[in-house]
Structure formats: structure tokens, C-alpha cells
Amino acid sequence: MFDYNFHWRPVxxxxxxxxxxxxVTLQVAVLAMACGIVIGLGxxxxxxxxxxxxxxxxxxxxxxxxxxxxxxxxxxxxxxLGAFGWHLSPYTIVLAGLTFNCAGYLAENxxxxxxxxxxxxxxxxxxxxxxxxxxxxxxxxxxxxxxVYHPITNQxxxxxxxxxxxxxxxxxxxxGETQFFAxxxxxxxxxxxxxxxIYYAIVKIILGASRLMALRLFRY
Amino acid sequence: xxxxxxxxxGFRPADMVFLAEAAWRTLLVYGVSIFLxxxxxxxxxxxLFEGRLLAAATLSxxxxxxxxxxxxxxxxxxxxxxxxxxxNLDPFASGVVILTVYTAALVANxxxxxxxxxxxxxxxxxxxxxxxxxxxxRYVVLPIGGRAVFPAWVGVAxxxxxxxxxxxxxxxxxxxxxxxxxxxxxxxxxLILSLAxxxxxxxxxxxxxxxxxxxxxxxx
Numbered sequence: 402m403f404d405y406n407f408h409w410r411p412v413x414x415x416x417x418x419x420x421x422x423x424x425v426t427l428q429v430a431v432l433a434m435a436c437g438i439v440i441g442l443g444x445x446x447x448x449x450x451x452x453x454x455x456x457x458x459x460x461x462x463x464x465x466x467x468x469x470x471x472x473x474x475x476x477x478x479x480x481x482l483g484a485f486g487w488h489l490s491p492y493t494i495v496l497a498g499l500t501f502n503c504a505g506y507l508a509e510n511x512x513x514x515x516x517x518x519x520x521x522x523x524x525x526x527x528x529x530x531x532x533x534x535x536x537x538x539x540x541x542x543x544x545x546x547x548x549v550y551h552p553i554t555n556q557x558x559x560x561x562x563x564x565x566x567x568x569x570x571x572x573x574x575x576x577g578e579t580q581f582f583a584x585x586x587x588x589x590x591x592x593x594x595x596x597x598x599i600y601y602a603i604v605k606i607i608l609g610a611s612r613l614m615a616l617r618l619f620r621y
Numbered sequence: 622x623x624x625x626x627x628x629x630x631g632f633r634p635a636d637m638v639f640l641a642e643a644a645w646r647t648l649l650v651y652g653v654s655i656f657l658x659x660x661x662x663x664x665x666x667x668x669l670f671e672g673r674l675l676a677a678a679t680l681s682x683x684x685x686x687x688x689x690x691x692x693x694x695x696x697x698x699x700x701x702x703x704x705x706x707x708x709n710l711d712p713f714a715s716g717v718v719i720l721t722v723y724t725a726a727l728v729a730n731x732x733x734x735x736x737x738x739x740x741x742x743x744x745x746x747x748x749x750x751x752x753x754x755x756x757x758x759r760y761v762v763l764p765i766g767g768r769a770v771f772p773a774w775v776g777v778a779x780x781x782x783x784x785x786x787x788x789x790x791x792x793x794x795x796x797x798x799x800x801x802x803x804x805x806x807x808x809x810x811x812l813i814l815s816l817a818x819x820x821x822x823x824x825x826x827x828x829x830x831x832x833x834x835x836x837x838x839x840x841x
Contacts, residue, residue, distance in 0.1 A: 405705040468825035469818050470783035472797055477814050480804055484811035558689075565691035569790065576694060590701040597690045597698060604689040 411586045412595050422578035423599050429496055429567070429574060430560040436496075437503030437560075438553065444504060445511035459508070466505020471563050474498045479570045491572035499560055506559075510552040514545035547619060554611040558604050565600070575599060632807045640813075643799030644820050650716050650795065651785040655778050657717070658724025665725055666732025667758075680729075687726035693787050695719050700791050716788035720781060727777045734773065735766030768839060775832035779825050786821075796820060 412419075447459040466474070475498040478489060489497065518541050526536040568576035575596055583592040665684065669676045687695065700715045710718070739762045747757040789798035800817040804810045 464826060465818075465822065468779075468783075468829060469821045470786040470797065472786045472789075473814070473818050473821060476797065476801070476810075477818065480801075480810035481814045484809070562689075562691040565693050566787075568693065576691065590698065590705065593694055593698045593701065597694050600691055600694060601686060601689045 407591060408586075408588050409591055411582075411588055412591045415582050416595070418582070419575065419578060419595065419599060422573065422575045423603060425573070425578075426561060426564050426567075426575040427603060429492070429499065430557065430564050433496055433499035433503055433564075434553075434557050434560050436500040437507050437556070440500065440504035441507030442511055444508035445515060448508065448512060449515055462501070463505045463508045466502050467509065471498065471502050472566050472569060474502055475566050475570055491567065491570055491577075494570050495564060495567040495572045495574070498566075499563055502563065503556055503560055506556055507549075507553065510549045510556070511545065514548040515541065517548055518544050550611075550615060550618070554608065557607055557611070561600070561603055561607065632803070632809050632812060636803055636807070639803065640796065640799055640816060643794055643796045646713075646793070647785060647795040650713060650720065650788055650793065651782050653717050654720035654724055654785065655781055657721040658781070659728050659774070659778075661721065662725035662728025663732045665729035666734075667736065669729055669733045670736045684726040684729050687723050692719070692723055692784050693790055695723065696787060696790055712788065712791035712793035715791055716785075716793050720785060720788070723784070724777065724781050727780070728774065731770045731773045731777060735770035736762055737766075738769035739766045772832050772836040775828060779829055782825060783821065 444459040444463055447455055448463070451459075475494060478497045478501070479491075479494045482489065522540055523536055526540045527533065531539065564574055565576040567574045568580050571577065573581060579592050579596040583589040586592075665680060668680055672680065696716065696719050699719050700710075700712070703710045703715060743765070744757055744761060747761040748754075752760065786795065786797045789795055789801075792798075794802070796817050800813045803813050807813065
């Protein structure tokens with residue numbers, strides 16, 4: 402029944418390449434998260450404070466991002482935009498798709514965070530003579546960040562896991578690179594097993610780093 | 622331009638049937654996995670709660686792996702691992718196995734949270750009224766804890782629905798794979814992707830709105 406010989410040597414030989422590809426994965430995930438946080442913050446504020454077309458746009462973004470598969474979103478940026486003559490590189494496709502997705506999910510988290518800060522605090526800050534920008538930067542946002550810190554960490558992990566979909570649009574991040582090597586040597590199981598370990602390590606490092614940062618950030 | 626030979630044929634009504642069949646296959650693989658995954662996940666959650674240290678040392682790291690490795694990698698790994706141990710599974714069966722385990726890993730945490738949400742005094746009260754352990758679980762913990770984590774479970778279920786699109790990597794022709802096939806033939810990516818996206822959206826959006834409403838009502 403068990404007559405399969407595992408060949409780990411080709412995998413070990415390309416391990417440096419895989420780890421390098423893991424760095425690409427991490428890079429695209431971090432970039433997408435950074436853009437996602439900024440855009441998500443904007444979307445949340447628009448949905449809380451504005452009316453009209455801008456609000457519809459923000460709502461459409463959030464609901465589309467949250468209610469369709471991430472793979473669909475990548476395909477859309479990959480093939481769908483091709484219909485309009487926009488041909489993006491695989492890197493841009495993955496970055497755009499991840500950013501779109503992360504921004505949508507984070508916007509909902511931010512909205513919850515903003516709603517958790519009591520209105521009275523804003524009024525108190527304003528009556529102390531702070532401008533509304535000051536109020537947001539010094540009173541509201543620091544508290545919101547504390548509330549959404551854990552969801553952001555989760556989203557970061559999701560971003561790393563989701564970037565593996567790059568494989569489906571020909572992007573050579575960790576999964577794409579693995580598929581490339583695997584299809585060259587036919588050691589599919591071995592390659593993907595090692596890749597799974599690398600993903601696991603990346604996720605654990607992110608969670609550990611986030612916990613350390615939380616200790617430093619939330620001392621008070 | 623009119624002199625070019627046309628390899629591609631346009632989008633025909635018959636293609637709608639093809640898409641509808643693919644959508645049905647999506648629902649099939651999703652329905653089976655979410656049902657089995659919820660049952661197994663609930664049992665795992667109960668084990669995590671009752672097992673204490675033993676479960677924390679054995680079960681939870683295993684479940685953690687399924688949450689920390691991209692689903693697409695899990696699918697490829699399992700699909701290529703099964704023949705090694707002599708199982709010849711078709712893409713549907715492999716997809717169901719991995720989606721079930723993945724769902725179970727996510728539901729386990731939700732279920733444990735639900736059991737923890739039922740206070741100790743309430744359970745002691747149930748036992749002192751003469752209920753057996755199982756009666757206590759069935760008539761006290763299930764209704765109260767289940768209600769507490771129902772929105773979280775809906776979140777997991779919707780997440781898995783979107784992730785079920787990844788089964789296409791094994792060659793299972795679900796909705797996204799079918800739309801990819803059609804795009805290759807018709808060269809109309811925008812229209813077809815919009816149809817596929819609309820299907821997911823139409824399924825996911827009402828459920829997520831309904832769950833949010835329920836949560837609001839129960840919170841009062």
C-alpha cells in the first residue's frame with residue numbers, strides 16, 4: 402500500500418528560492434495591509450459621516466469585498482479589467498486584489514471601532530478647544546487603534562494566506578514559486594509540504610511579533 | 622480587423638446552463654462540507670472545552686495548523702497525498718475532505734466560545750435540578766451558547782462559502798472554474814465574471830445582513 406519514495410533533495414536544493422519567494426509573499430501582504438488600512442480608514446469615515454454618491458461608493462466597495470470570494474476579486478483584477486484594455490502584471494493583480502479585500506474587511510472593523518468611542522468624548526474634546534482634526538488624531542484614533550489592533554493582526558494573517566491565490570494568476574510568490582518547482586520535478590507533495598511549513602512559520606512569526614508589539618504599545 | 626479568423630464564439634444561452642450547473646456544484650461541495658464541518662467542529666469544540674490541558678496539548682495545535690496554512694496549499698497537499706497512501710479520491714471528494722476539516726478547525730473555536738459563554742452557575746443550576754450531563758448540554762448549553770455564537774458561525778459559514786471557490790485548483794469545475802473556461806472561449810471576461818460574482822454576492826449578502834440583524838436583536 403505504501404510504495405511511494407519521498408524525495409526531499411530537490412526541495413532542499415530550492416529551499417533558498419522558496420524562502421526568497423516567502424519574502425515576496427510577506428512583502429505583498431504587508432504592502433496590501435498598509436494600503437488597506439489607509440483606504441479602510443477612509444471608507445469607514447465616509448460611511449459614518451457622509452451621504453450621497455461617495456457613501457454609495459464606499460458601501461459598494463465594502464459589501465463587494467466582503468461578499469465575494471477573494472479568488473473572484475483577483476480574477477476580476479486579472480481578467481475582468483482586461484476587457485477594458487487594462488492589463489496588469491501578476492504582482493499588481495495580487496496587490497490590487499488583496500488591497501481591495503483587506504480595505505473592505507478593515508473598513509467594517511474600523512467602523513465598529515469608531516462607534517465604540519463615546520460621542521461625549523468628542524464633544525468634550527471640542528469644548529476644550531481642539532479642532533475636529535485634533536480630536537480625531539489625539540482622542541478618537543488612538544482608542545480605535547487599540548480596539549482594532551487584534552482584528553488588524555488577524556487580517557494581516559489572512560492577507561498572507563490569501564496571497565497564496567497569486568498562484569492562480571501566475572504570480573511567483575511562495576505558492577506560485579512552489580508550483581513552478583513542483584511542476585518541474587513532479588515532487589508535488591514534497592514541495593507543497595515544505596511550503597506549508599514556511600507559511601505556518603510566517604503566520605506564527607506575525608502573531609508573535611504582534612503580541613510583542615502589543616506589550617510595547619499598550620503598556621498603559 | 623474584420624479579416625481575422627474567429628476562433629472564439631460568443632456567449633450563448635446554453636452557457637448559462639453550464640454556469641448554473643457549475644453553481645450547483647459549488648453549492649453541493651459547500652453544503653456537504655459545511656454540514657460535516659459544523660458537526661465535527663462542534664465535537665472538537667466540546668473536546669477543547671472538556672479536555673483542558675490534554676486537548677490544549679494535542680487537538681488545538683492540529684486545528685491551528687489548518688488555520689495557519691493557506692487552504693489552497695492544503696487542497697493541493699491532500700490531493701497529492703491521498704494516492705500515496707492508496708486512496709484514489711476524485712476532486713469532489715478531496716475538496717469535501719479538506720473543506721470539512723478546514724471548517725471544523727474554524728468551528729471548533731466558535732463552539733468552544735459558545736460553551737464558555739454559558740456561565741458556570743447556570744450549568745450547576747441545571748445539574749442540581751436533576752439534569753444529566755447530556756441533558757444539561759442539550760437543553761441548556763446548546764440553546765444559550767448556540768445563540769451567543771450564532772453570528773460567529775454564520776461568519777465562518779460565509780467565509781467557507783467564498784473559500785470553496787478554491788476547490789477549482791483540483792480541477793473540480795465549480796462556478797469560478799466554469800467562468801474561467803467560458804472566458805477562454807468567449808473572450809468576454811467582464812460579463813462572465815460579473816455573473817459569477819453576482820451569484821456569490823446574491824448568496825452571501827442577504828445572509829450576512831440577516832445575521833447582523835439577528836445579532837442586533839439578540840444584543841438588546
